[in-house]
Amino acid sequence: MFGLVHLVPGDPIRLALGTRFDQETYDALRARAGLDQPLVEQFFGWAGRALRGDLGVSFRTGETVTSLISERLPATLTLAVASILVALLIAVPLGTLSALRPRSVVDRVATVLSQIGISVPEFWMAIVLILVFAGTLGWLPSGGYVPLTEDPAGWAQRLLMPAVVTGVVSGSVITRFVRSSVLEALGADHVRTAQAKGLPARQVFTWHVLRNALLPLVTVTGVQLAYLLSGVVVVEIVFSWPGLGQLALQAVQSRDYPVLQGAILLFAVVFLLINLVVDLLYTAIDPRIRR
Amino acid sequence: MSELAPLLEVADLRVRLRTPRGPAEVVNGLSYTVGRGETVAVVGESGSGKSVSVLALLGLLPARVAAVTGAARLDGEDLLTMPPERLREVRGPGVGMVFQDPMTSLNPVLTIGRQLVEGIRAHGEVSKAEARDRAAGLLAEVGLPDPRRALDRYPHELSGGMRQRVVIAIALSNNPSLLIADEATTALDVTVQAQILDLVAGLQSEHGTGVIWITHDLGVVAGIADRVLVMYGGRCVEDGSVDDVLERPAHPYTRGLLGALPDLASSDDGELATVPGTPPAPTDLPAGCVFWPRCPVRSDPRCETEQPPLAVVGASTGGLPHRAATWCSEGSSR
Numbered sequence: 001m002f003g004l005v006h007l008v009p010g011d012p013i014r015l016a017l018g019t020r021f022d023q024e025t026y027d028a029l030r031a032r033a034g035l036d037q038p039l040v041e042q043f044f045g046w047a048g049r050a051l052r053g054d055l056g057v058s059f060r061t062g063e064t065v066t067s068l069i070s071e072r073l074p075a076t077l078t079l080a081v082a083s084i085l086v087a088l089l090i091a092v093p094l095g096t097l098s099a100l101r102p103r104s105v106v107d108r109v110a111t112v113l114s115q116i117g118i119s120v121p122e123f124w125m126a127i128v129l130i131l132v133f134a135g136t137l138g139w140l141p142s143g144g145y146v147p148l149t150e151d152p153a154g155w156a157q158r159l160l161m162p163a164v165v166t167g168v169v170s171g172s173v174i175t176r177f178v179r180s181s182v183l184e185a186l187g188a189d190h191v192r193t194a195q196a197k198g199l200p201a202r203q204v205f206t207w208h209v210l211r212n213a214l215l216p217l218v219t220v221t222g223v224q225l226a227y228l229l230s231g232v233v234v235v236e237i238v239f240s241w242p243g244l245g246q247l248a249l250q251a252v253q254s255r256d257y258p259v260l261q262g263a264i265l266l267f268a269v270v271f272l273l274i275n276l277v278v279d280l281l282y283t284a285i286d287p288r289i290r291r
Numbered sequence: 292m293s294e295l296a297p298l299l300e301v302a303d304l305r306v307r308l309r310t311p312r313g314p315a316e317v318v319n320g321l322s323y324t325v326g327r328g329e330t331v332a333v334v335g336e337s338g339s340g341k342s343v344s345v346l347a348l349l350g351l352l353p354a355r356v357a358a359v360t361g362a363a364r365l366d367g368e369d370l371l372t373m374p375p376e377r378l379r380e381v382r383g384p385g386v387g388m389v390f391q392d393p394m395t396s397l398n399p400v401l402t403i404g405r406q407l408v409e410g411i412r413a414h415g416e417v418s419k420a421e422a423r424d425r426a427a428g429l430l431a432e433v434g435l436p437d438p439r440r441a442l443d444r445y446p447h448e449l450s451g452g453m454r455q456r457v458v459i460a461i462a463l464s465n466n467p468s469l470l471i472a473d474e475a476t477t478a479l480d481v482t483v484q485a486q487i488l489d490l491v492a493g494l495q496s497e498h499g500t501g502v503i504w505i506t507h508d509l510g511v512v513a514g515i516a517d518r519v520l521v522m523y524g525g526r527c528v529e530d531g532s533v534d535d536v537l538e539r540p541a542h543p544y545t546r547g548l549l550g551a552l553p554d555l556a557s558s559d560d561g562e563l564a565t566v567p568g569t570p571p572a573p574t575d576l577p578a579g580c581v582f583w584p585r586c587p588v589r590s591d592p593r594c595e596t597e598q599p600p601l602a603v604v605g606a607s608t609g610g611l612p613h614r615a616a617t618w619c620s621e622g623s624s625r
Contacts, residue, residue, distance in 0.1 A: 189395035192351050196390075197410035197461060198383030201375075207409070208398050286400055287445040 005260050006039060012059045012255035033059060046258075050265065056258035060250075065262035068247060075145050076243035079166065079236075080228035082159050086167025087174055087224060092217075094171075095178025096210070099186060110175060117172025126165045126238040133161060143240040162239040166232050170224040177220040181213040188212065214285050222278035229274070230267040296367065297324035298501040299348075299469055304361035306340070306347045306525075308573070315573035318344045319525040320361075325469065328495050330502040332516035332533070334509065334548065338570050340525035341505045342391065345471045347371075349386055350378055365469060383414050387467030389475040393455035397446040403430075403457050404442030410464050429460040434486050452479045459487060463494065470494070471503045476511065488515055509549065513537055518611060521545050524571050524581030527601060531613030541604040541615035544582045580617065591618035 013029045014021075030036050034045065049056065055065035094114070098107040134142035140157050148155045185191070186209055194208040233245035244263055251259035283289050306318040318340045325331050333341050346352050347359045348370055363370045365385055370378065382388075390396040398406060407426035411417055417425070423442060430438035433456040446454055455478055462470060470491065476484040492515065494500050506512060512519055512533065519536040521529040521544065529542040540546045547566035568585035577583050579595045586594065593599070601616040 188398075189390065189392060190398040192346075193390060193396045193406075193458065193461065194398065194409075195351060196349060196382050196386075196388040197413060198379050198381070198465070199409060199413045200379060203409065203413070207401065212398065212400055287402075288399060288447050 005257055005264070006042075010255045012257060015254055046261065050262075055262040055265070058251075058256055058259050060254045060256045060259070065258050068259060069244065069262055069266060072242055072244045072247050074147065075241060076229060076245070078148070078155075078159060079162055079232070079241060079243060080225060082163035083166035083170060083228050083232075084221065084225050086163050087169075087171035088221065090168065090171035091174035091178050095175040096182050098175070098179040099182035102183060107179075110179070114172040114175040117168045117175075121234075122165055122169060122232070123234045123238055125168065126161070126235055129161045129165060130238070143238070145240075145242050158239075162232075162235050162241050165235050166228060170228065174217070174220050174224060177216055178213070181216040182209060185209045185212040215282065218278055218281050218285065222274050226271045226274045229270045298327045298329075298366065299325040299503075300362075300364045301348070302362045302364075304344060304347065304363060305359070306343050306352065307358045308343075308352075309356045309358075310574060312574045316576055317525050317573045318347065319576070321522075321525075321527055323520055323527065323530065325501040325503060327468075327499040327501055329517045330495065330504055330515050331518045331520060332512040333503060333505045333520045333522060334507065334512060335522035336507075336570050338573075339522040340573070341522050342473050344522070344525075345388070345473060345503060345505065348471070349382055349388060350375075351388075380414070383410060383465040384467060386469045386471060387462035387465065389455075389459050389462045389470070389472040391474040391477070393451050393458055393478050396458050397454055399446055402443055402445055403449070407442070407457070407461055407464055410461055414465050425464070426460075429464055430457070432463070433457075433460045433490060434483070435460070452483050455479055456483070456487070459490075466498055467500065468498075469501045469503070471505075473505045474507070475504070477507065484511070491515075509537070521548070524576055525573060526581055526616065528582065528617065529615040530601070531615075532611040535605075535611070535613035539605060539613070541613065542582070542617045543586050543588045543619055545615075547585075547587070582617075586619070588619045593618050 013026055013033065013035065027036075034042055037045075046056065053066065055069075057064055058068060061068070094110045098110040101107055130142045133140045140161055141154070144158050146154045146158060188208075191204060191208050194204045199208075230244070232243070233249050235241065236243045236245045237249070244266070248260060248263040250256070251263060301324070302322050304318055304321040305316070308315045308317050321340075321344055323331065333344075335341050343352065343357075347357070348363045350359075350370070352359065359371055361371065365381065368377075368381075370381065370386075373381070397403070404423060404426055407429065408419065408422040411422040411425055412419070427438040427442060430441050435441050435453055435456050441449070441453075441457075446457070449457065455475065459472075459475060462472075472491070476487050479487065488511070491500075491502060495502060502515075504511070504515060516533045519530060519533050520527050521536065521542065523544050529536060529540065529545045536545060537549065540549055544566070550566075566585060571577055571581060571584065577595075579593065579597050580586065580599050583589060583594045589595075597618075599616045599618045601614045603612050604615045605613055
């Protein structure tokens with residue numbers, strides 16, 4: 001990953017200095033950024049500092065990478081959590097309905113909708129939403145972000161559209177999983193045992209179907225959440241949402257190695273953490289995995 | 292078993308399943324009764340419609356693929372036409388059911404205790420603690436060691452035999468007036484099987500429970516059944532008292548089944564007798580006698596073209612008519 005970042009053609013110092021600069025300033029800046037050292041040395045230097053929580057300083061702004069990231073983190077967290085909620089609100093009812101009536105009208109409509117949700121480009125959906133709700137109807141601001149603590153109403157208004165766009169995409173993916181796992185759970189023998197006990201239909205469904213379909217749902221939700229947390233670049237840009245995806249993109253454009261490395265490191269850590277949480281949830285959900 | 296109305300009266304039960312290969316006539320006009328305290332054994336090969344016929348009674352076949360017609364009156368009330376909420380009330384206290392495969396009949400993510408308790412509490416105001424006490428009592432009754440601790444265990448922590456006893460405990464948990472056991476002891480070893488059979492017999496004499504026992508095992512049939520119903524191709528091909536059917540089988544298929552029993556005393560060199568061929572596909576039943584394509588007798592010209600009715604054959608014992616659906620029963624004796 002470190003190597004990959006440095007393989008990207010382009011020189012950050014040159015980009016920062018513009019077109020007119022003298023060689024001395026260039027060399028001095030290069031030395032200060034440590035770019036004159038061999039790559040291997042750069043790497044171990046960076047890794048060693050990163051372990052101590054020092055991710056370096058942005059070439060572009062001079063701010064520390066940690067402060068840049070922690071500035072962006074709340075916006076990204078907010079959007080990711082809101083999106084996953086939207087996704088689950090769509091996916092669980094829709095997937096369940098499809099599974100309860102396979103090949104019915106509901107099922108076919110759900111299949112088509114989720115197929116559209118997966119295939120429609122996010123930027124297009126985002127632009128359509130902006131045109132309709134911010135343009136024609138004027139109900140919602142077209143973008144931006146305000147912290148919840150400053151203006152709760154504005155926060156919610158600005159969150160709604162980006163959360164719906166990313167939520168629809170994730171929700172479409174999750175719907176397919178919910179459908180197949182509920183369908184599988186429905187066909188299990190123990191569901192028949194539960195029915196034969198004379199349990200009310202709702203109890204059979206909640207405790208003997210949904211409860212058993214939870215495991216795949218948790219897995220796919222975790223994957224989707226990790227994806228959302230690593231920044232949804234396109235949606236962030238369309239809605240001018242100051243999240244990590246935008247930060248990473250700017251870092252790539254200006255070859256701001258420290259920021260880019262910091263962001264990628266964070267994404268990796270988030271991914272590992274979410275997988276850990278998913279694994280822990282497994283043991284809570286399925287007694288067969290417990291030891 | 293007296294002049295009282297029977298506990299269960301099944302009349303002309305038919306089940307048609309929708310399959311990719313066209314409609315399958317899985318059960319074709321099955322009629323029988325089960326009296327209070329009586330045990331009816333249903334025997335037949337895999338695919339003869341035994342399991343489907345009892346699942347149909349409780350409405351446990353998926354409605355999308357199964358069309359069930361006929362009548363099945365439990366204490367005079369038709370199970371097949373009753374409203375869903377009434378059917379729910381009957382499942383459990385009216386009819387308890389033990390399923391075939393103990394490895395999959397229990398929910399893997401819920402404790403044994405929970406699965407028993409929810410069944411008990413679905414039928415009457417019972418506190419959780421009380422239901423747990425009853426659950427532990429039931430587990431003790433079916434011979435599960437350390438029942439209190441077993442309540443907190445999950446199915447995967449128990450062996451197949453223990454799981455099957457749990458399934459039986461669930462079926463018994465509401466003192467059903469009719470118990471349906473679908474290959475309930477097939478997965479158990481003989482000693483446990485004997486225990487379970489004793490337990491059910493005790494229940495029958497205590498509560499007058501009627502039992503439908505579906506099995507391949509003619510040894511079990513001889514041991515527990517009052518009456519035997521032989522199924523083939525979704526039809527009852529022979530029924531009667533256990534003595535009549537096992538001692539004087541009238542249908543060539545029944546004779547084939549009995550002939551296929553391994554006999555330790557026999558002199559032939561351990562070669563197992565079998566009924567050659569396979570049962571007919573329910574999507575493509577023969578026009579005449581369902582057994583005709585495999586039948587070693589076929590002595591009557593009507594066999595191939597005309598369906599034989601279930602008719603009384605020979606003398607009956609114990610007031611039960613001995614009937615068989617065959618054109619070839621005359622002069623039958625083993």
